[in-house]
Amino acid sequence: MYSFDIERPTTLADALAALADDEAQALGGGQTLIPTLKQRLASPSKLVCLSGIEELKGISRDGDTLTIGGGTTHGTIARETAEGFPGLAGLASKIGDPAVRNRGTIGGSLANNDPSACYPAAAMACGATIVTNSREIAADDYFQGMFATALEEGEIITAVKFPVPESSAYIKFEQPASRFPLVGVFVAKYADRVGVGVTGASEEGVFRWTEAEAALGGNFAESALEGLSVSGDGMIGDLHGTGAYRAHLVGVMTRRAVAAAR
Amino acid sequence: MPKDHGIGASTKRREDVRFLTGAGNYTDDINVHGQAYVHFLRSDVAHGRITNIDTAAAAAMPGVVRIFTGADFEGVGGLPCGWQVTDKHGEVMKEPPHPVLAQGKVRHVGEPIAAVVADTLQQARDAADAIDLDIEELPAVVNMKAALEEGATKVHDDLSDNLCYDWGFVEENKGAVEEAIANAAHVTTLELVNNRLVANPMEPRVAVGDFNRATGDSTLYTTSQNPHVIRLLMGAFVLGIPEHKLRVVAPDVGGGFGTKIFHYAEEAFCTFAAKACNRAVKWTSTRSEAFMSDAHGRDHVTKIELALDADNNFTAVRTETYANMGAYLSTFAPSVPTWLHGTLMAGNYKTPNIYVNVKAVFTNTVPVDAYRGAGRPEATYQLERVIDKAARELGVDPVELRRQNFITEFPYATPVAVEYDTGDYHATMDKMLELIDRDGFAARRAESEKKGKLRGLGINCFIEACGIAPSNLVGQLGARAGLYESATVRVNATGGLVVMTGSHSHGQGHETAFPQVISEMIGIPEDQVEIVHGDTANTPMGMGTYGSRSIAVGGSAMVRAAEKIIAKTKKIAAHLLEAAEADIELKDGQFSVAGTDKSVAWGDVCLAAYVPHNYPLEDIEPGLEETAFYDPSNFTYPAGAYACEVEVDPETGVTTIEKFVSADDFGNVVNPMIVEGQVHGGIAQGIGQALLENCVYDENGQLLSASYMDYAMPRADDLPEMAAYTVDHSCQTPCTHNPLGVKGCGEAGAIGSPPTVINAILDALNSGGHKVDHIDMPASPSRVWAAINNAS
Amino acid sequence: MTKVTMTVNGKSVSGDVAGNTLLVEFLRSDLHLTGTHVGCDTSQCGACVVHVNGAAVKSCTMFAAEAEGAEVATIEGQANADGSLNTIQQAFQDYHGLQCGFCTPGMVMSAAALLKDNPKPSEQEVRAYLQGNICRCTGYHNIVRAIMAASGQEVPAVAAE
Structure with missing residues (x-):
């Protein structure tokens, strides 16, 4: 790692003030950023650690909206949404490993927007709203390709609002080494629509499979997906699988997610 | 009743207590007062010419002690190779220099170019970033066959080409093999890849060099499986330090699996730099560095032909293998595809004609050397895969095809120069079939099919050769080392004793198992025996731990030394008991005179040796300390039969192991618990090779699987559950030529399991109507899915 | 340098650390608790797992400064009070x-x-x-x-x- 200072503010206001410095960078749970720093792939002069800010943590429900603080860990989400939003709990409970889940946060994951992160699939499928210190951003507008988001410098994700679906499920096909999704599909069924978010597969990052959403909107059953497929063009190809294989898995995982959500 | 002590008892491991409480002493736990830290600047290109290296600015940075480059090592020897192979024309292999720090050129990603020694690691790394380095990138050769083409880029400019050697074995068999193949009723041919692997012991390598200005002595603390070998190679061939001025210590070592046998640049560097800087120098590898600097394993491309007569008897085996050496010859690299591979091509079968051709190739990749099994997994994999393919082609039962060709009479001299002393291959096959419940397979397959899964049963038989020896023979084969092992047994005055062994324990449990042997021999409790290993200052010259040799060779040395002790104590006891030496018996720690009730305790005899008041000083010396060097007369030949059942999800290509059984013959077993643990570990690595692990370079020589993010290490949920997993070693044909009748168990699992898994997958796919006769390892979901879809 | 104070295996400890000092480095180098190991640099191997405020974490993927005020438990503190294995x-x-x-x-x-x-x-x-x-x-x-x-x-x- 390069040298840097570390600050541990306890309020959002202090964190924002610290991040006003150009070379400062926010540190969520650090489960992606710290390995990146070890490889000297980032060189902040200052890390602003968000884990001490209580106001960024916690889960609350208001009607059909579930609000999760940006500093809430995967482990907490897995435990506390198990009854109210089991699809999301299932997703959170399979991120990384138990120790990673005790540190990594939903805000950190969404801010990084790794093309193989899990939460973006849920956020897209559910039409979640990303809440920052200054505004609210619809998921469709938030994700802007691999590692790219609508966040401005120094902007912090304070919360994520999920409209809670009637039923949902996330099915992850794991890349055998990293256990990140080679393909992950989140299916969310609402009274008036179905959302299908796909992560891991596309070179453009997370996307909604709108054909599947339309088909499932009319008939929320695996059979509705018959004949539907995504193209292998634009899919990630690497030593773990070709684009064609990933495209195939999108179909399989979507079917399985529908089956699990029904 | 299972035994509760001595040979055959599952004694709990005494070393566990320190490991379980955080009190282990691994090399990275060692810090020498005032030590500096080194960071290596490594090549990020696979092949290039260093056109400029300017360290001046970097050297002026805070905390920098000194920066070393290849120029500092011009007068220093290169890293030596410990085995010289002679090719089929009688020419010795090409042996290019292997510098400690790159000299003019870099030849693989990760090759160290410069070394920055600084007060802190952070400072060393910062300064390394400031080194002004220009490399003119050259085309890289990665693919072995392309490397041998006319006009291919040469890894080493001074060599005529990239061919290290072209080895034929046994050259005299070649004509008969060709004739047998030409006259065969059926020939099955298979081309396959034995995938490149990274050993990945969980402890990365570490070296701490220290220099004592007052005495002129150098000390190296290092993560080694064989500290004496490192002392000899580094002292005599690299740095020119006489052995009496050089101490090498390998304390607790966190796994080796072969990759910690070899002498590496970093340990030579730290020893050299400690003297040059007059300050201890420490290097701790990161895992990322380990991927590009630890010797890799396997990486063979093979074509094998199996000829059968009309009655399905094997009549000939012919193989052509390309073996990747990487950019330089690692310490024992040339021996792996030759003497550790060609000699095993008979397997468990009485094939009369065998010819093995191996072309060893230089490429712009990390050096490749021994990894758990070393040559024997490669031999087993190709042979057992081609036998299964032949069975499918001929429509015969793969079990019966193997059985009818088994060697059944011992000793058996194979056409590939080795003589199996003993074995019973039908016994291990019978045991395996019982454990896998072959009769119930059809019902299990039907259950799987109901779930939409394809179920396959794969079997495999294997032979391995452990405890490579004898020294005079292997010397003729090109070994530049002896292959004995040593032990000193030092009995203390009150009867407790210490065994100083050249074997090194890095997970194998020597500290527990070796005392069991002594306890059995003398009849004293195991806890009165202490094992000392891993330090050249207090152990006799030994060759260390590799090739499943510790109990067979190191244990035998210990037995020989203990026998000398027992012989001497009997003389003393005879004196004390006023009886004839021939009448003295030692049992349960008591010396007695046959046919009388006269006896004297072990401890009293030991005391007499050190307080020799009533003692035959005119006939024997006082004291009780004996050393033995044991050089085996032959290899040992463990063998086994493995089976596994897999389920393949045809929709995704995912393979899961539903059942796995092993039936091994290790000869006599000292500690069954430890033996089973060794088999579990070997099988996990074998399943890892078959399903998960793959070290991949792109065409430019960039390492794609450079961390655990892309190199799939087996995890707990990748492996079969308890109820579906049995390892058995109840079939025992004791080795005929070592005193314990033991054969070695460390590598069996890694040798026996890969073909078992792949044979099972192919059985599953074919059961689903997918005519697939080959799939390369690792049989990843994407590969299995592609195989299904290409076949449909 | 930042001063950190935490409780490790029931004992209060403190030290001066750089911003980029990992918790595992503080444990191993400053406190000489070398039972916690480092086996990778991508947060995967788990040789460095310790408990922070009762939760398992990878001490190679957390800064020492982040453990300010925390209760940390390592392998060295796991045995029974009489020293026997738990x-x-x-x-x-x-x-x-x-x-x-x-x-x-x-x-x-x-x-x-x-x-x-x-x-x-x-x-x-x-x-x-x-x-x-x-x-x-x-x-x-x-x-x-x-x-x-x-x-x-x-x-x-x-x-x-």
């Missing part, structure tokens, strides 16, 4: 759940965290929980067996003959 440690010895010992501290700490949350885990739950702990020696079989046994569940004996 239930989990003893089960690892009894069931041969370790070989080279390098991954062992992390395995024991992960096992302890698992059994705290889930006192009677199924075998599948144990295997799933160990996703972030890599062992190269044992093939996990005896580690799983040891953890199941430590939870009071019946498992096959070692080396049943």
Whole structure:
């Protein structure tokens, strides 16, 4: 790692003030950023650690909206949404490993927007709203390709609002080494629509499979997906699988997610 | 009743207590007062010419002690190779220099170019970033066959080409093999890849060099499986330090699996730099560095032909293998595809004609050397895969095809120069079939099919050769080392004793198992025996731990030394008991005179040796300390039969192991618990090779699987559950030529399991109507899915 | 440099650390608690698992400064007060759940965290929980067996003959 200072503010206001410095960078749970720093792939002069800010943590429900603080860990989400939003709990409970889940946060994951992160699939499928210190951003507008988001410098994700679906499920096909999704599909069924978010597969990052959403909107059953497929063009190809294989898995995982959500 | 002590008892491991409480002493736990830290600047290109290296600015940075480059090592020897192979024309292999720090050129990603020694690691790394380095990138050769083409880029400019050697074995068999193949009723041919692997012991390598200005002595603390070998190679061939001025210590070592046998640049560097800087120098590898600097394993491309007569008897085996050496010859690299591979091509079968051709190739990749099994997994994999393919082609039962060709009479001299002393291959096959419940397979397959899964049963038989020896023979084969092992047994005055062994324990449990042997021999409790290993200052010259040799060779040395002790104590006891030496018996720690009730305790005899008041000083010396060097007369030949059942999800290509059984013959077993643990570990690595692990370079020589993010290490949920997993070693044909009748168990699992898994997958796919006769390892979901879809 | 104070294995400790000092570096270098190991640099191997405020974390993926005021537990604090092995440690010895010992501290700490949350885990739950702990020696079989046994569940004996 390069040298840097570390600050541990306890309020959002202090964190924002610290991040006003150009070379400062926010540190969520650090489960992606710290390995990146070890490889000297980032060189902040200052890390602003968000884990001490209580106001960024916690889960609350208001009607059909579930609000999760940006500093809430995967482990907490897995435990506390198990009854109210089991699809999301299932997703959170399979991120990384138990120790990673005790540190990594939903805000950190969404801010990084790794093309193989899990939460973006849920956020897209559910039409979640990303809440920052200054505004609210619809998921469709938030994700802007691999590692790219609508966040401005120094902007912090304070919360994520999920409209809670009637039923949902996330099915992850794991890349055998990293256990990140080679393909992950989140299916969310609402009274008036179905959302299908796909992560891991596309070179453009997370996307909604709108054909599947339309088909499932009319008939929320695996059979509705018959004949539907995504193209292998634009899919990630690497030593773990070709684009064609990933495209195939999108179909399989979507079917399985529908089956699990029904 | 299972035994509760001595040979055959599952004694709990005494070393566990320190490991379980955080009190282990691994090399990275060692810090020498005032030590500096080194960071290596490594090549990020696979092949290039260093056109400029300017360290001046970097050297002026805070905390920098000194920066070393290849120029500092011009007068220093290169890293030596410990085995010289002679090719089929009688020419010795090409042996290019292997510098400690790159000299003019870099030849693989990760090759160290410069070394920055600084007060802190952070400072060393910062300064390394400031080194002004220009490399003119050259085309890289990665693919072995392309490397041998006319006009291919040469890894080493001074060599005529990239061919290290072209080895034929046994050259005299070649004509008969060709004739047998030409006259065969059926020939099955298979081309396959034995995938490149990274050993990945969980402890990365570490070296701490220290220099004592007052005495002129150098000390190296290092993560080694064989500290004496490192002392000899580094002292005599690299740095020119006489052995009496050089101490090498390998304390607790966190796994080796072969990759910690070899002498590496970093340990030579730290020893050299400690003297040059007059300050201890420490290097701790990161895992990322380990991927590009630890010797890799396997990486063979093979074509094998199996000829059968009309009655399905094997009549000939012919193989052509390309073996990747990487950019330089690692310490024992040339021996792996030759003497550790060609000699095993008979397997468990009485094939009369065998010819093995191996072309060893230089490429712009990390050096490749021994990894758990070393040559024997490669031999087993190709042979057992081609036998299964032949069975499918001929429509015969793969079990019966193997059985009818088994060697059944011992000793058996194979056409590939080795003589199996003993074995019973039908016994291990019978045991395996019982454990896998072959009769119930059809019902299990039907259950799987109901779930939409394809179920396959794969079997495999294997032979391995452990405890490579004898020294005079292997010397003729090109070994530049002896292959004995040593032990000193030092009995203390009150009867407790210490065994100083050249074997090194890095997970194998020597500290527990070796005392069991002594306890059995003398009849004293195991806890009165202490094992000392891993330090050249207090152990006799030994060759260390590799090739499943510790109990067979190191244990035998210990037995020989203990026998000398027992012989001497009997003389003393005879004196004390006023009886004839021939009448003295030692049992349960008591010396007695046959046919009388006269006896004297072990401890009293030991005391007499050190307080020799009533003692035959005119006939024997006082004291009780004996050393033995044991050089085996032959290899040992463990063998086994493995089976596994897999389920393949045809929709995704995912393979899961539903059942796995092993039936091994290790000869006599000292500690069954430890033996089973060794088999579990070997099988996990074998399943890892078959399903998960793959070290991949792109065409430019960039390492794609450079961390655990892309190199799939087996995890707990990748492996079969308890109820579906049995390892058995109840079939025992004791080795005929070592005193314990033991054969070695460390590598069996890694040798026996890969073909078992792949044979099972192919059985599953074919059961689903997918005519697939080959799939390369690792049989990843994407590969299995592609195989299904290409076949449909 | 920042001053940090935390409780490690029940004892209050403090030290001056740089911003980029990892918790594992503070434990190993400053406190000389070398039982916690580093086996990778991508947060995957789990040799460095310790407990921070009762939760298992990878001490190589957390800065020392982030542990300010925290209760940290490491392998060195796991044995019983009389120095004997605790239930989990003893089960690892009894069931041969370790070989080279390098991954062992992390395995024991992960096992302890698992059994705290889930006192009677199924075998599948144990295997799933160990996703972030890599062992190269044992093939996990005896580690799983040891953890199941430590939870009071019946498992096959070692080396049943």
